[in-house]
Amino acid sequence: MSAVIPYHRVNVLTGIKSARLIEDAQEYAGLIQKAKRPLLVLGPLLLKHSLGDKLVLEYALEIAKAANIPTCATAQVRAKMGELGVTPDSFYDVVEIINALKDPNWQGVKKEGNHDLVIFFGIRSDLGEQGLSVLKHFAPHLKTMTLCKYYFPNANYSLPNFRKDEQWKAFLESLIDNLKKGA
Amino acid sequence: MAQVKEITRKLEEIREKIKAEIAWEPVGPTPMPEIPDLRNWDMRLLKTYAPFYAPFCDLCCFCTYGKCDLTETRRGGCGIDIATQQARWVLLTCLMGCSAHSAHAGHILEFLIDKHGPDKKIDLGGSISIEAPHIRTVVGLKPETLGDLSKAIEYVYKEITHLLDSTNMGQEGSYLDYESKALHAGMLDHVGMEVADIAQIVGFNYPTSVADTPLIDLGWAAVDKSKPVILFVGHNPATSTVVIDYLRENNLYDQVEVCGVCCTALETSRYSDRAKVVGPFSRQLFFIRSGIADVIMTDEQCVRTDMPIEASKAGSALIATLDKAMYGLEDASEMDTAEIVRQMVEDKKHFAILDSRKAAEVAAKVAIEIAPQRRKEWLTEAEAKELATKCNVCGMCEQVCPNLFNIGAGIAEVAKGNFDLIREQFNLCIGCGKCEAECPRKIPIFKIMQTAASMEKWKVRAGRGPIMDTEIRTVGAPITLGTIPGVVALVGCTNYPDIRDIAEMVDEFARRKYIVVVSGCTSMVAGMWKDADGKTVYEKYPPAFDMGGVVNVGSCVANSHITGAAIKIANIFAALPLRANYEVMADYVLNRVGAVGVAWGVYSQKAAAIGTGCNRLGIPVILGPHSSKYRRLYLSRKEEDDWRVMDARKREIVDTGEPSPEHLAYVCETKEKAMVMIPKLCIRKNDTPQGRAIKLNHYISLHKKYMGGGLPEDIHLFVRRDPDIPLVYKKEVREYLQKIGWKPREPVGLPTLIGTYPSKVPVDAVIH
Numbered sequence: 001m002s003a004v005i006p007y008h009r010v011n012v013l014t015g016i017k018s019a020r021l022i023e024d025a026q027e028y029a030g031l032i033q034k035a036k037r038p039l040l041v042l043g044p045l046l047l048k049h050s051l052g053d054k055l056v057l058e059y060a061l062e063i064a065k066a067a068n069i070p071t072c073a074t075a076q077v078r079a080k081m082g083e084l085g086v087t088p089d090s091f092y093d094v095v096e097i098i099n100a101l102k103d104p105n106w107q108g109v110k111k112e113g114n115h116d117l118v119i120f121f122g123i124r125s126d127l128g129e130q131g132l133s134v135l136k137h138f139a140p141h142l143k144t145m146t147l148c149k150y151y152f153p154n155a156n157y158s159l160p161n162f163r164k165d166e167q168w169k170a171f172l173e174s175l176i177d178n179l180k181k182g183a
Numbered sequence: 184m185a186q187v188k189e190i191t192r193k194l195e196e197i198r199e200k201i202k203a204e205i206a207w208e209p210v211g212p213t214p215m216p217e218i219p220d221l222r223n224w225d226m227r228l229l230k231t232y233a234p235f236y237a238p239f240c241d242l243c244c245f246c247t248y249g250k251c252d253l254t255e256t257r258r259g260g261c262g263i264d265i266a267t268q269q270a271r272w273v274l275l276t277c278l279m280g281c282s283a284h285s286a287h288a289g290h291i292l293e294f295l296i297d298k299h300g301p302d303k304k305i306d307l308g309g310s311i312s313i314e315a316p317h318i319r320t321v322v323g324l325k326p327e328t329l330g331d332l333s334k335a336i337e338y339v340y341k342e343i344t345h346l347l348d349s350t351n352m353g354q355e356g357s358y359l360d361y362e363s364k365a366l367h368a369g370m371l372d373h374v375g376m377e378v379a380d381i382a383q384i385v386g387f388n389y390p391t392s393v394a395d396t397p398l399i400d401l402g403w404a405a406v407d408k409s410k411p412v413i414l415f416v417g418h419n420p421a422t423s424t425v426v427i428d429y430l431r432e433n434n435l436y437d438q439v440e441v442c443g444v445c446c447t448a449l450e451t452s453r454y455s456d457r458a459k460v461v462g463p464f465s466r467q468l469f470f471i472r473s474g475i476a477d478v479i480m481t482d483e484q485c486v487r488t489d490m491p492i493e494a495s496k497a498g499s500a501l502i503a504t505l506d507k508a509m510y511g512l513e514d515a516s517e518m519d520t521a522e523i524v525r526q527m528v529e530d531k532k533h534f535a536i537l538d539s540r541k542a543a544e545v546a547a548k549v550a551i552e553i554a555p556q557r558r559k560e561w562l563t564e565a566e567a568k569e570l571a572t573k574c575n576v577c578g579m580c581e582q583v584c585p586n587l588f589n590i591g592a593g594i595a596e597v598a599k600g601n602f603d604l605i606r607e608q609f610n611l612c613i614g615c616g617k618c619e620a621e622c623p624r625k626i627p628i629f630k631i632m633q634t635a636a637s638m639e640k641w642k643v644r645a646g647r648g649p650i651m652d653t654e655i656r657t658v659g660a661p662i663t664l665g666t667i668p669g670v671v672a673l674v675g676c677t678n679y680p681d682i683r684d685i686a687e688m689v690d691e692f693a694r695r696k697y698i699v700v701v702s703g704c705t706s707m708v709a710g711m712w713k714d715a716d717g718k719t720v721y722e723k724y725p726p727a728f729d730m731g732g733v734v735n736v737g738s739c740v741a742n743s744h745i746t747g748a749a750i751k752i753a754n755i756f757a758a759l760p761l762r763a764n765y766e767v768m769a770d771y772v773l774n775r776v777g778a779v780g781v782a783w784g785v786y787s788q789k790a791a792a793i794g795t796g797c798n799r800l801g802i803p804v805i806l807g808p809h810s811s812k813y814r815r816l817y818l819s820r821k822e823e824d825d826w827r828v829m830d831a832r833k834r835e836i837v838d839t840g841e842p843s844p845e846h847l848a849y850v851c852e853t854k855e856k857a858m859v860m861i862p863k864l865c866i867r868k869n870d871t872p873q874g875r876a877i878k879l880n881h882y883i884s885l886h887k888k889y890m891g892g893g894l895p896e897d898i899h900l901f902v903r904r905d906p907d908i909p910l911v912y913k914k915e916v917r918e919y920l921q922k923i924g925w926k927p928r929e930p931v932g933l934p935t936l937i938g939t940y941p942s943k944v945p946v947d948a949v950i951h
Contacts, residue, residue, distance in 0.1 A: 009583050010812075015241025017254045044853050076855040079891020091896050093860075095811075095850050099235055099818045124680075125587060127852055130237040130811035137238055137254065137265050 006151045007161040011129040013153035017136065021151060021160050025171050029178035031145065031157060032067050035117035037108055040064050041097055042088070043122030044075040045148070051169040059172045060121050060147070061086055066179035069119070070109050072097050077122070094123055098131045104141040114141065120155070121147040129154050147172070200334050201323040201763070211764030212943045214323035215338050218345060218367055224766050225363035225799065227940040228773075231824050232798075232817035232847040234362050236269040239814055243268050246352040261353045270361030271350050273791070273815045277368035278347055280792025283484050284740055285339045285375030286507070287419050290483075292332055292378065294421045294539075295386030301330030305385050308392025310651035316750035316761060317377040317743055321370060323763030329385065332378045339371045339378075362815075369795030370765070376743035376793075383740075384648050387424055389453040394654075394726045394734070396645040397456040401710050403470055405459045405640045407440045411554035413546050414476035414499075415443040416467060418484040418739060420450035422504040422539045426480070427455050429543035439550060444470060445485045446703055446738035452645050453737060460643055462711070463704030465614035465677035465784075469636070471497055472629045475559050477550040480542065483507040484739075485676070485787065491533050498557055500549045501533035504542050509535040516541065524548045564602065567634040571598035573624045580618035580628065585809070586611050586680065590618050590628060593635075602634055609635040610682045613784075643710040644721040646702070646737020650748040652755055654728040658698065659756025663775045665874015667730045668881050669865025670778040672700040672745045672802075674793065677708060678809045679784035684854040686712035688781065689720045689733060691858060695881055696730040697865075702742050705784070706735045742793050746800055749776045757951040766937065766944050773801025773844070774828065774934045777865035777878070780804040781857065785813075794848060803844040803864045808852045817847035821897060828868060829938035830931045831946050836939060837931050841900055843868050855889040863895075868934040872906035880909035883916075899925045 004021055006012060022028055032038055046057035057080055064071050073081055073088035074097065081088055090109035092100065100106045106114045118135065120128055125148065132154035135144050145157040149168040152158045162168040197215050198204075213220045242250045248260025258264050263271070295303070305326055307314045315326050318335045326332050346364050349355045355364070383389055390396045406412060415423040423443065430436040442459035443451045444467045451458040461470050464485050471479065471487075474497040481490055482505045491510045494501035503509050515523045515534040520541055526532045527549045536542040562570075574594040581589040590612070593605035609632055619628040661667040671692045673685060685708045693699045701709050710719045724733040728748065736744045753771040754761040761768055772778070780797050782790055784807055791813055794804045798817060806813070821842035830837050843866040851857040862881040870878060879901060886895045894912075899920055902908055904927045908916045938946040 007582055008587055010585055010587075013241070014239070015254060016252050017241065044855075074856075075851075075853045076890055078893075079889070082891045082893075093856055094852055095235065095816060095818060099820065102235075103820070124808055124852060126585075127808045127811050127850070130239070133239070133241075134235070134237045137241075138236070140255065 004151050004153070004160070006129070006153055008125045008150065010126050011153065018153040019151070019155040019158035022157055023160055025174035026178050028157070028175055029182055032069070032117065032119070032179065033182045037110070037113055037115045038067070038069045038117040038119060039072060039109060039115040040069045040119045040121060041072045041074060041094070041123070042077045043094065043120070043124070043128070044077055045124060046077060046122035047080050051165055051172070056122065057081070058084070059176070062176050063147070063172070063179060066176050072109060074123070094127065094131055098134050101135060101142060102138045117143050117145060119145045119147060125150055125152070128152060205325070207325050208760045208762035210323055211760060211762050211767070213765050214763035216321065216765060217342065218364060221367065221765055222363045223941050224769065225366045226359065227936055228798070228847065229359055229362055229817070231819050231826070233819070234270065234358060235816040235818045236266050237811050237814055238265055238269055239812055262356065266358040267356060267361060269814045270358035270365070271355070273813070274346065274361050274365040274368060275350055276788045276813065277365045277372070277792040277795050278343060279788035280790065281339070281368045281372035281375060282343055283789050284372055284379060284792070285336060285343065287483060287740065288375045288379035288382065289336050289340070290505070291386070291419060291421055292329060292336060292382045295382050296329050296333070299329065299386060301328060301333070303329045303385060305329070305381060307381070307384060307649060310392040310653045311649050312652055313751050313754060314649070315377055315381055316747040316754065317373045320750055320761045320763070320765055320768050321374050326381070329382060332382055335374055336378045339375050342367065342371050365795050366799040369792050369797070370799045372792035373743045373746050373796040376740040377747065379740040380648060380737065380743060383420060383450065387420065387454050389648060390645060391648045392651055394647060394651070394728070396647045396726065398642040398721060399452040399456055399458070399460050399645050401460045401462070401641040401643045401707060402639060403461055403473065403475065403636070404638045406442045406461060406475060408475045408559045410438060410440040411477050411550035412440045412442065412475055413478045413480060413550050414461070414470070415447040415451055415480050415482070416445060417482035417486045418446040418450070419482040419505060420447060420454065422480055422482055422542055423447055423451040424454045425539040426543040426546055427451070427458070429540070429547055433547070435547055439547060447482055449646050449703070449706065449738040456645060460707055463677040463707045465612065465682070468493065468614050468616045469629055469632065471499065473561065473633060474498055474557065477554045477557060478502065478546045480504055480546055481508055484789065494533060495531065500527045500553060502542050502546055503535040504537065504539060506537060520544055524552070528552045561633045562630050564634050567597055567631045568600055570627060570631055571595070573626050574598060575624070577623060579621045579623060583617040583621045585615055585617070585678070586613050594626060594628060594631060597631055597634070605632065605635040611680070613678050641710045641713070642719045642721050643707050644726055644735045646706070646735050646741055647726070648737055648741060649744040650728045650734070650751065652751065655748065655751045655755045658729055659752045661730070662752060662777060663756065663869055665777060665867070665870030665878055668695065668697050668777065668862065668878045670698045670700060670776070671861055672778065672780045673705050673709065673783065674702045674742055674745070674780055675705055675782035675785035675790045676787055677704045677784045678786040678807070680808060680854070682708055683712060684783060685709050686720055687854065688783070688858065688861070692861065693720065693724045693731055693733050698728055698730060698732055698734070699724070700728070700734045700736060700745050702736045702745065703739045739789060746797060746802065749778055749800065749802060752776055759949070759951050766942060767948050769799060769801045770936050770949060773936065775867055775869035777867045777870070778802050779861055779864040781861060782810070783807040783857065785810055798847045803847050803849065805857055805860050805864065806848065806850045808850060811850050816849060818849065819845055821845055821900060827939060828931060828934040828936060829946060831933040831935045831938070831949050833932065834946065839868060839931060839934070840928070841868060841903070843901070858889050859886050859895070866901055868931050872904065872930070875901070875903070875907040876909045879907060880911060883909065883912050894919055899923055903928050903930045
């Protein structure tokens with residue numbers, strides 16, 4: 001299989017270990033449901049972009065609800081969540097949550113033990129890729145996954161580079177359906 | 184026995200170099216410190232603020248054993264692991280930065296000693312007696328002449344060599360020791376910068392001991408393109424000052440327009456307030472491609488490496504004036520001036536000319552000759568629209584954009600006659616030009632952006648150099664007590680998420696009566712915004728180092744004056760001796776001076792060195808999102824880390840549980856988050872209840888403003904007793920504290936880390 005090039009060239013991998021690219025929403029849903037203590041980290045790009053008439057944040061919150069995943073609001077995401085009537089389970093900025101996740105003895109946002117699957121959604125891609133690199137190298141006790149529309153080589157599981165927003169929207173909707181079915 | 188003799192001889196040599204017999208202060212424990220001398224201090228810092236590594240690359244390719252894959256638990260052929268490799272990169276980065284500033288210092292010092300002699304007195308005016316807080320603190324020397332500055336820079340050179348040695352394959356094997364070395368390099372960087380700027384102030388007669396320096400015209404629209412234009416690019420003013428001298432001596436200064444991009448512009452405007460500041464590094468390529476400059480003179484640092492190609496494309500003449508960047512050009516330093524001018528005018532040839540007098544004469548003559556023949560018109564909207572029609576929105580430009588935005592969408596809108604989006608995008612553009620290079624249809628994106636660039640003129644205050652001792656005496660108490668809520672230093676380059684962030688931050692914190700200090704490209708960007716009354720932040724706020732002031736210290740090397748001010752607070756206000764007494768100074772700054780650096784758009788290795796130097800001195804730094812690519816942060820885990828300090832008055836170790844300052848090097852993804860982290864990182868254990876209440880008032884109100892209401896979730900960690908709670912939020916905070924079962928705790932009388940780790944410094948040394 002030839003290497004997948006991330007959409008933003010700044011994130012081109014210089015290394016060997018790269019993310020498994022998954023396009024099938026059912027498979028993604030299965031990985032999420034298999035996790036015992038997943039965490040969804042919400043970034044500020046979720047407030048900036050819409051798919052159709054919905055903010056991407058709304059898709060993220062539907063995913064969290066469908067799979068009962070605790071959330072971590074970074075940057076100013078909590079403000080918008082408040083407007084939508086949702087309280088995040090935790091507030092950390094992106095480097096802080098990653099710093100905590102690195103520690104295998106951290107008890108996680110629910111105080112039930114560190115998370116085994118961390119899903120990143122809405123972090124700008126260069127910072128996100130760097131954060132994923134931290135966990136790839138220093139957090140072997142957990143897996144990482146992304147829901148943004150680009151390929152992130154430093155994650156364990158990543159979506160492909162969706163050329164069209166419609167493809168991404170369809171994936172997210174299908175993921176939500178699959179998670180609901182699984183629940 | 185032999186070893187004792189060796190150490191004694193070394194100490195004697197150091198004492199001679201620093202003129203130890205002149206007892207202006209007793210010589211402290213670490214004159215001219217070497218790698219191990221401050222290691223224990225570093226390790227204490229790194230215990231709380233642990234390195235956080237984000238590898239940019241999984242491999243090591245430094246030696247012929249490689250490439251070595253360092254993922255998981257793998258080690259390289261030399262035995263290095265991924266964390267240590269990151270720390271090695273960090274050290275190398277800091278060394279590049281430190282070398283750039285220190286070589287600049289060495290060059291300018293040589294130039295000025297040649298001009299004035301080594302005995303030229305250092306006199307920074309009546310309001311500055313502590314002329315060199317870094318040199319005094321680190322080296323232990325009170326420099327009285329330009330010749331004395333040479334001793335300081337020679338010490339820096341020597342240390343750089345030892346540090347660089349440690350990065351060779353097969354040496355240091357501990358990431359913590361590499362970090363200690365990086366902190367050492369950062370400290371040296373501030374010494375190097377201080378040497379450079381003191382030399383410049385003395386040698387070029389820059390403004391000093393004055394706050395109200397001239398307001399300089401800023402922006403490309405400020406440049407009179409009807410005249411021959413000479414543009415300086417870089418950082419070193421040796422050539423630009425000589426050019427101005429030449430123009431003055433030959434009565435040409437009215438006929439020729441002199442301007443600059445990046446720090447040389449700031450330096451030149453300190454020499455002559457008629458020199459224009461075009462803008463920061465991010466506008467360098469844009470301005471060069473506009474063709475307005477007839478002659479471009481480069482010196483060093485932050486100069487595009489493709490300058491000869493770009494100059495030729497724009498039809499500008501290029502003179503490289505320093506050996507750091509000669510671009511493969513013919514060295515014409517010994518060539519006949521008339522012949523150089525002829526070849527530059529007739530053959531369009533570029534040269535390196537390392538003799539600044541000759542370079543000045545050539546530049547003036549060539550500019551005057553070629554200017555009348557050159558077209559300097561900017562693109563019209565109609566022309567831009569025509570060029571933009573070639574765009575098929577393939578997205579290649581977005582893929583290579585370091586700021587991750589889709590300029591192609593803006594170009595497509597221009598093709599429809601709509602310039603709104605591209606005007607917006609011009610604020611996001613960091614000026615690298617990769618989009619245009621990648622465009623398969625060769626659309627001249629930068630030219631099209633001319634139609635988006637504001638034709639507005641702004642103002643930037645000329646750099647004023649050191650903070651005055653008189654100002655330190657006024658603000659020392661309110662800063663350390665907390666009643667001035669903090670010193671916010673916005674510094675560094677222009678790799679911003681959005682160029683408008685800077686002026687917004689300056690405005691927000693100056694309005695809240697913080698002391699705001701700016702430098703380098705950030706100082707220009709701060710001026711590129713006007714309020715509803717048409718005023719820039721320099722016109723809106725006073726230039727004093729006092730609450731609500733906005734102070735431009737100057738160029739990159741003037742950053743040493745910001746950290747120098749923190750040392751001066753310890754020395755002048757708290758009366759702690761600084762001579763060769765680095766640990767005491769750094770400990771004071773960490774625990775008692777509420778200062779934070781905001782390096783929002785840094786890209787360079789120099790910026791990494793500056794920031795790391797701030798960290799060793801106990802000043803936390805907030806970085807923008809791009810800076811995760813520096814590979815390393817210093818983060819605490821506020822609920823779990825060691826927040827014990829010694830209460831020097833009671834001589835007992837106290838577990839404060841208070842994460843102040845919470846981090847030493849921290850990346851924020853958004854301006855909104857930075858707005859909240861800035862007041863938080865100004866909190867210090869030494870704050871009085873009144874001061875703490877003021878700081879928490881800003882922390883809470885900015886949190887409510889940018890994070891959507893509610894209290895910060897960690898507010899309980901910063902409330903020691905009820906009087907710490909700001910009046911306006913009393914009820915809400917009390918309710919929250921009660922809900923979570925908060926317990927009051929005693930503030931620490933005299934907080935210090937001295938006494939909590941192995942150090943030669945006794946606890947008595949921090950009591951003033």
